[in-house]
Amino acid sequence: MRLTVLGRSPASPNPGEACAGYLVEAGGSRVLVDIGPGVVAQLVRRHHPDELDAVVISHMHADHMLDLVTLRYVYPWRARPKDQRLRVIAPPGSADQLLELARGVGSARHFEDCFRISEHDGSSAFTAGALSLTPVRTQHYIPCWGFRIEADGRRLAYTADTAPCGGLEDLADGPDLLLSEATLRSLDEDAKPPEPRGHLLPAEAGAAARDGRASRLVLTHLPVNGDGSWATALAAEAFGADVAIAEPSATYDI
Secondary structure, three states, X not given: OEEXXXXXXXXXXXXOOOEOEEEEXXXXXXXXXXOOOOHHHHHOOOOOHHHOOEEEOOOOOHHHHOOHHHHHOOOOOOOOOHHHOEEEEEXXXXXXXXXXXXXXXXXXXXXXXXXXXXXOOOOOOEEEOOEEEEEEEEOOOOOEEEEEEEEOOEEEEEOOOOOOOHHHHHHOOOOOEEEEEOOOOOHHHOOOOOOOOOOOOHHHHHHHHHHHOOOOEEEEOOOOOOOOHHHHHHHHXXXXXXXXXXXXXXXXXX
16 A cells, blocks of 8 residues: 655645645556645656545545645536546545535536535445445544555554544554644644534644554644744654655655
8 A cells, every 4th residue: 555645734835835635546546636726737647546546535625625726727618428427535524515516617517517525424434446444433623534554564544633632542552653733833823612622732633643553743834934843743652653754745655
């Protein structure tokens, strides 16, 4: 299995970078997990979207799904045969939001003519080519799901956006690589009680990886100004091992 980082930025992007977007490959199959602003420009440097088995969206915040609009423009402006439309797997309850987005940028058929959009059920595993993906509900400001992604006996876990929660513990339980958000520099940047939190400190990502005995930890979805050592140092102290930051265009073998 192979992970390529197309975008790692939080909602306020790092200069010159795309927001969330991760290409996962195994057994000749390719899945794009999240498609935030700027991701399509990075994708088409490597692959035409027709080379993807699916696009999978973790949640409906713009920094994780808005480049779906841009992806539509890669295709000629005509309806494709249904069996040639790209599979897009969206979160439960998101179909109406995608329809409203389509209407806002063109017509109700803006996505329908090129994509086969469906919703996962929030808990059951589904396949995309050789890859198996299991959604795991996380704690965010809106409904959000991370994913356990498996192929050839290897496992990648992607937290999407989350605060500390049972879903994070499930995702961090024994993956070969944990790709974890680490958005916060301090708790002052997150929601205040009684509102639920929605993001992690680097140390919390490290602690989750340690407690779950993850083999490797890669941080993403964080502000990087310089080398990001502020985040890796805090995460590594909690994890008890070296921690990497997801680098744009970098590939990680799993």
